[in-house]
Amino acid sequence: MSGRGDARRGPGGQAGSRRLAWTVLALWGATEVTGGKMLHTFIRRGGMHDGHLDTTYPAGLVANMSLGSAAITHWLLFLGTRRRSLAWAAVAQLGAAIVAGTALAVPWHLAERAGRPSRRAGGPEALRYSRVVEAGHAVMAWATALLAGVVAWRS
16 A cells, blocks of 8 residues: 555545544543433432333333443444444444434423423423533434444445
């Protein structure tokens, strides 16, 4: 290789791809921190024992958290081995975690906007997170998934 990179890896070549892979990990870490902050708030406010909480909410919460944790584990394994299949497994799991997280947030926000928080939408107090933390978590999750997809594609 001439040092200019190849057509598949672009001008940054393999080194640029590795830097981006580590950048994805840092962004992923920030996403996990904001998710942990929301989970802590939910538990601290009694969300797991809220009688108004739809019973599917805790299952969705566990799915979101489990998929996100499995995905970052696959990403760490990818960083150690550079096996493309691990990168794609992480991207797929992160995508599923995003779907689960969106399924948790959207019904609550729709009901809240309509001025009628419903039982299906979740417990009123336990789900009131800082909008900055919640929006930041969503934006970082999507950005992480997109960048991880780019890295997986270029690997």
